[in-house]
Amino acid sequence: MPRKTVIIGGGAAGLGSAGGVKAADPEADVVVYTQYEDVAYSPCGIPYVHGGEIPDFERLFLAGKQAYVDAGIDVHYETEVTAIDTAAKTVTVTGEGVVPYDNLIIATGWNYADPGVPGGDLGGLYYVKNIRKAMEWDKVISETKSAVVVEAGPLGLEMVTALAHRGVETHLIDPSPYALSMMADPDIMAPVEESWRELGVHLHFNTTLEAFIGGSDGLGDADGKVRAVRTSGGEIAADLVVISTHKTPENTLAKAAGIKLGSTGGMIVDERMKTSAPNVWGAGDVVEIPHGLTRTPLQGLTGSHAYAQGKTAGTNAGGGDRTYRAVYVPWGTPAGKWVIGGASFGEATATALGIPYVKGEAQGISRARYYPDVQPVKVKLLAEPGTLRLIGAQMVGGGEGIKERADFLAQAIRFGMTLHDLSTMENVYSPAIGALNEPIVVAATNGVASARSAGGARIETARKA
């Protein structure tokens, strides 16, 4: 009899898991439960449809439902799993009752952190996530005059740019002194913030959200819709509020089932993506994964991570053998008119964690200086004092090669490459596609020189900014 794997969640982690099970055990009985009407679309594309870069939502669908049927994956749409019993090896499903499994993969994803202020039940508060809702909200954006984006996380960045491109008067509020402060350094974000100002965006940093304020219907009664937000810096009028607070793991089922959670609230998994419960695996934003250098647990990584974790969980649930390692977190995203990216951590995080570092920086270029459309590429490398082993990197540039450099630098950190190794790296020189001096090489060379000339005196001391 085929073994039955139940997967809770139809996102990148859930579907990566389903594929992993089928690859390891083509006879396996694979059931995916999702509370949504769809699977296999790319939620990451939603802000770019709002911004007009992508012409319609239909493009975000990657495969038709039939493709899963054909692959022998049984997706139950708009179906909720309400409980897990790891001893009985069953899940309770609305409308289906108690369903047994041989193996279970929990890929329940994430939610936005509750803003925790009054007025959260008003209309006009947009949590970007589901594509069907996004289609409705897109019509709302067309009617919107003024919007507030709450918190400058990755999605907040994208939505600020998207709303500005749509001609909406856009305000960004964030309690930190600069945007994307949980990942990026202020020098990397400065040009991004400048480009938002050029787009007419109003930036409110060091500003805390205090309440959503509702409007009235003109007769003195509340109309149930947001008309403004109250902040530590005053009131800001808004027809629409996009809430992009940080991601929290959707761990309700896991917690109730007694599965061990870590400090982030994400499930703790081993290298095979196995949870603390027998026959239960996890993948995606509901698990936490250690950082490769600091071993700090991380949660809320990218769709690419979720998919790879799913593949690992599914392969192992299907009887195969695959491991997933600690992460070095290459990242990148358009922001304003620039593209930013990096790997591991930057100065702000190193400082917060008390990690000493030496620094090599370069303001380089993406093509020959004289070639049309050459773009700036700023590279900043952080290395361990003494060994000069790379421990982090951040970049900002016009876009060319930022993603590929981030991938490379994450792998360089994983392999223990030093600034010496990067300063002696060969690079392609061809005027239309690469400059004589690769910016990474220049940054590494500067880092080596800085470490040498200062005899260690330029090691940045770990201090709060």
Add this chain to the structure above:
Amino acid sequence: MPRKTVIIGGGAAGLGSAGGVKAADPEADVVVYTQYEDVAYSPCGIPYVHGGEIPDFERLFLAGKQAYVDAGIDVHYETEVTAIDTAAKTVTVTGEGVVPYDNLIIATGWNYADPGVPGGDLGGLYYVKNIRKAMEWDKVISETKSAVVVEAGPLGLEMVTALAHRGVETHLIDPSPYALSMMADPDIMAPVEESWRELGVHLHFNTTLEAFIGGSDGLGDADGKVRAVRTSGGEIAADLVVISTHKTPENTLAKAAGIKLGSTGGMIVDERMKTSAPNVWGAGDVVEIPHGLTRTPLQGLTGSHAYAQGKTAGTNAGGGDRTYRAVYVPWGTPAGKWVIGGASFGEATATALGIPYVKGEAQGISRARYYPDVQPVKVKLLAEPGTLRLIGAQMVGGGEGIKERADFLAQAIRFGMTLHDLSTMENVYSPAIGALNEPIVVAATNGVASARSAGGARIETARKA
């Protein structure tokens, strides 16, 4: 008294050397001899001015002559060095007589290999190299109806595309069965060749040049100008012939001075770029450098290599300490409407050298599938059977990230990364700049699967194509 370093050659290697000496020993007396009117321009940009991508030749100049004066580098323009006496530590210079040195750096560069056929003294034969001549030739191109490019090397590729963009009827002749056969594989070049045909280029492969044929002045006398080339496949009419035979080291002076040359004709240097003669260093296209894996000597690398070698030679000549290693040769260039690139070697070279390999290929994309202007990125990885250590890579794509991937893959080869390591690499996923699945990761994953499923049976046997 300051030590005097004489540098022969004003290209990337020569000027990199001059900078290296000054960095190591700011008091050094540095004299650069060049037979040309200029230094510090980018010859690599010339084909792109001819093609119209770069609007004028003036942009190719990187620094004014004053910049070298200011840096304390004494450049003697239009000056020829006619002999070296390594025992007496002197050079003989036209117009200056016998000039003593403490250290000598030979950076005399390269020449095109002599086509070795009759008619080589006719007008209308263009050897792309010097910028002043290129300015004159650009006017000739404007008047040209039909051109032949001789040999499909890196410069030939660029000139074919440039001439086609200028509306010239362009023919490419090459004795090999496909373009760039000394570096690239046929499957990588196939889309390039197709795009040339779309541009109206006539491709003549397996075709040998036999003679340049002169025209007559209408009265029956020879006019001294080329009117056609004779080939093994017949005669091709041409007002202009661009000769891009392979680069040979300009070793006349070195050879006469008894400096040890290698099998390529390039000077043999150690890791500090020191030649066999006391106090004599070398850099750039006049030296040969071993390939990092095969130890085969390579000659005629890029301007980026020449510059780095010059820096090394200059630093050591100036009393510093810097090493230059064996090379893994990342390369890349636009070709037709595509960009091609790679690192180390491809299947054709592996086969010719009798090196066995397993292969991982992927047809990937540069952005999310649904994001506008997404480009194809084909990646092919070669690995050592058994260990699956990466030994080579080739790519063809729309352009995005080809250069940065080539840099990365060369460094991955240097660091002994395996297909397993690359298949478990993290990657940035952000719709506008990177796809869910990085093409390198997919290619590596396919390579691992292929090696595993075949149990080694799919190891490509080394055979002549």
